Amino acid sequence: MNENTIKIKDPVLSIGNLSVSYEKGKYAVKDVSVDIKRNAVTAIMGPSGCGKSTLLRAINRMHELYDNIETEGKLILNGKDITDMPTIQLRRMAGMVFQRPNPFPTMSIYDNVIAGFKLNGIRLKKKDRDDIVERSLRDVTLWDEVKDNLHRKGTFLSGGQQQRLCIARALAYDPEVILLDEPTSALDPVATARVEDLLVKLKENYSIIMVTHNMAQAARISDYSMFMYLGELVEYDKTKNMFTKPKDRRTEEYLTGKFG
Amino acid sequence: MDATSKILRDNLGRRTFKDRYFRGLVVFLSLITISPIVLIIYKLVEKGIRQISFDFIIQTPPDTFEAMTALANGELIPGGIANGITGTLMMVVLASVLAIPVGVITGIYLYENPGKPMANLTRNISDILQGVPSIVLGLIAYIWVVKPITNGFSALAGSVSLAIMMLPMIVRSTEETLKMIPQTIKEAALALGVPYYKVILKVLIPTGFSGLLTGILLGISRVLGETAPLMLTALGSTMINLDITKPTSAVPLLIWEFYNDPNMVDLIWSSSLFLMAMVLTLNLLSKRIAARTK
Known part of the structure; x- marks a missing residue:
């Protein structure tokens, strides 16, 4: 572990010496070791191509969609070793939200929320289904807006509503960690503010890891921040500390807008 | 300046x-x-x-003598093309049943394995198949089905030749349709821990359904008017035949037969009009479906 990263007691997720390469000898993520705080928002920052998305996707192994991926390292989620867990099982424990809202275009709002159960053929009683849909939509503050239109297509919603629907879809599984890959980069400022408020509220019950391009956003809503550069974890600290007195010169230069 | x-x-x-x-x-x-x-x-x-009248759709063609009499009296030729319509429908449906599953699954395979040598080979061969003259496909169906299986000209043989014609079109349109579905939709499903085959069956195919349907309808409208392969396989029949192992008529075959009979030559226009209307309907329908999804 590098001297600019802090230790976390009882982490929700512990990443040990994680390296990801897309090509032999070329690392997108290089030997990253970090512990993630439970019930907090952790932001991953860094310039384009620094490996922040790859790091996030390595957690639920979505990065394996690309060709020729090689991954080393260890992942412990809530005490369970998830390094070699089948992705089908792992991804139900780690919900993911993407840059662009991606509700399933053929499904209603209701079906989108329980899509994970539906697509996996998990049968639930109607009442349980209704409960999950209502709880998830309430969690993302979308319930009041859509409760009368639950059976309309999810794609009729505005971009911001769609993104909250996608968060609800990830919450329906009651995941142990939520991974967000620049969740507001395709949204307007008003919708962004709502999603940010939502994330702050959600951390009471969930642990959130979020990649963001936007330093101000990290400063606004994250409790802990990582700064990555060229695949390496340069610095990891409480957001407050990192933004006020960064330990590494590169972090300082990035935060003050000298590059990135 | x-x-x-x-x-x-x-x-x-x-x-x-x-x-x-x-x-x-x-x-x-x-x-x-x-x-x-x-x-x-x-x-x-x-x-x-x-x-064109209701009789034209529900009756079989007249014999030459009836047609000649009608012509001599200056009346309309009696009868219709019911045997051709039923034959065409039967053979096209059967060809679709044969070609759609194979074509769609091959298209999915090509989409899932871009750049793999086997996929490229399959795609190229499928493209070549599209260029094979239809009469050659008729000959092949004759060798494969007429001689060994049905022991004579049959609707099944006609369907096989039509299915081979449809196949490359369905393969291509399936692949192209799936390619147009945003990667993010696939990611969304995979991130929910949905196994790969279910992502394809329950997310990609429903999302691209209208695209697939468009491709299939265009494939059908393409083979609807095929004549040459049917001459060597289905042969034709003067009666309505619903047995797939027996010779069967088809609208384009009837047009050819009417053309060769001086007394019935007037029927080629109405039969062609009917065929054209079927093809146009399918084309417009597929355009509608394609437009609705955009």
């Missing part, structure tokens, strides 16, 4: 003229492109419409 604006001003007239000339050319050539279809429909309607 002055010199440049002078050059620009001097050129203006010539450039405006060129622009107008070019626009005119584009419009003229576009008109040439659409004129055949307009003329075809006009001619078919003009010469064929008077024979």
